[in-house]
Amino acid sequence: MLLFMFILYLCNVMAKFQVSILGCGSATPTARHQPSCQVVDFRDKLFMIDCGEGAQLQFRRMGLKFSRLNHIFISHLHGDHMFGLPGLLSTMALHEVTGSVTIHIFKEGARLLKEWMDYFNRNAPFEIIYDVIEEGERRVLYEDSGLTVESFPLYHRTPCTGFLFKEKPKLRHLKGDMVKFHNIPLWQLKSIKEGADFIKEDGTIIPNTMLTTNPDPCISYAYCSDTMFDTRVAESVKGTDTIYHESTYDDSLEQKARERGHSTARQAAKIATLADANRLIIGHFSKRYNSESILMQEAKEEFPNVILANEGLRIDLE
């Protein structure tokens, strides 16, 4: 029974790919919304995207664990996307997090953060690594056996980058009866799951397609905030399952959106449509809205599957 529960736990961990919304307001914290912050949980590794003031408190409120957070991605150098970093990193030091925390950030942000951390966090038991993102860059910022995180350009008032989380291709599923029928030795199963054919002792080749079925699809998630409406964003995230796209304003403020380097909810939905996404999460709401229903409505007129971000919301990306 214990073994079964352990296996079940492992399966859950192995499958886990979700995003938690810690903050989805714009500019300043309000009674309704915190500034930008999300945490992607991929198989129990946590990846923070943006870190507005108050992120550390939301992080703990949502039951997330500092010890599992080793990468923080900062989209751009506006305060509402990074003023939570000093507090978060200091609290991680108090919680005796060890190892390293890599901050993926534009150059000037790395310099400014380092100045503060060298003073306020000089005794931290973990190392802070600064990975400098270049403007307009498309690069794999993070990679492990199951996941890549890539940067791609966004179009805001200041250099800004999106982040694309992609599961790596998964192993093919074995056809149990065929494995048994051909009496395939255990040690060859891994390569067959990876796509190899099976060669019998008499030289007969059993093609992989006879032995396996297609792997589960690879899940992907793109974070697009802050940005004005630009079809190049859709090209960058083409085919992504779930897209988070900023939706600061409603239709009536489209002109203001353009001037401020932001998008309307409808424009976010247009990007989701152009990118052939399955699902759109909208956020980065202007504080003028007491309810975001107008943003939801306008987005849904362009794209059917829209989720309104909210603090505390967890979304399974599977």
Next chain:
Amino acid sequence: MLLFMFILYLCNVMAKFQVSILGCGSATPTARHQPSCQVVDFRDKLFMIDCGEGAQLQFRRMGLKFSRLNHIFISHLHGDHMFGLPGLLSTMALHEVTGSVTIHIFKEGARLLKEWMDYFNRNAPFEIIYDVIEEGERRVLYEDSGLTVESFPLYHRTPCTGFLFKEKPKLRHLKGDMVKFHNIPLWQLKSIKEGADFIKEDGTIIPNTMLTTNPDPCISYAYCSDTMFDTRVAESVKGTDTIYHESTYDDSLEQKARERGHSTARQAAKIATLADANRLIIGHFSKRYNSESILMQEAKEEFPNVILANEGLRIDLE
């Protein structure tokens, strides 16, 4: 009627001297407490003391006005006392606060904050003035016609300063009947309220004590956080009406308090006793307490008039 209400409003404003507790936890924000931050309201001018992460949100929750905040006093350079500054000052810029904001802070704090503000807040419509506090200094940091704010040393792990808010001596009260009896001209009333005698045309001197009664007492408030127990603090705030003194721990952690440069609630109460204070506010609670009743109880064993700080609490200092 309108005139009466206006006079009543003016009287209220003129009399107002209160402190609002925005944060009274230690080290990190928790579900129960925010890091250190208070706002003293003296006749509608606001003075912030310390500015932990989340201060700007608490500030607005308590209905305080950014436009009235022109002085911020930072006791020492630990994150839980100043990580709210970048967000607060950026939000003040978004609220189009003009004029100037003076930050009274130790030198290295001024340097670090300036680095960030020169980048993140470079377009602010107000000027940030940095008033550098020296270690161990006793100095009038702020003065206007009714108030002084002085620094005095505290004894923490890092240079730390307390802040003493003192009303200036008030004018004496005129005895209306005597003023009438001696037929004192209107233009002389101000000097008589300030303590001058009245000299009649025939040279007779009417001593001031015949014409006036004592002024209202001058109210004072001292902020003592963070500090270990040290009787020199009591000397510095001798005779202060209301003292806020940090009370991080209970009796059982007195040794830890000493090691960490903090105080127990009982020690805070001893300082209030030694200083002949009327009232003690305790705060800067360790996050280990789910209820601070033990701190209240231990403080009250030493000093009768104790208030437990809490976020949202407003205390009249009159």
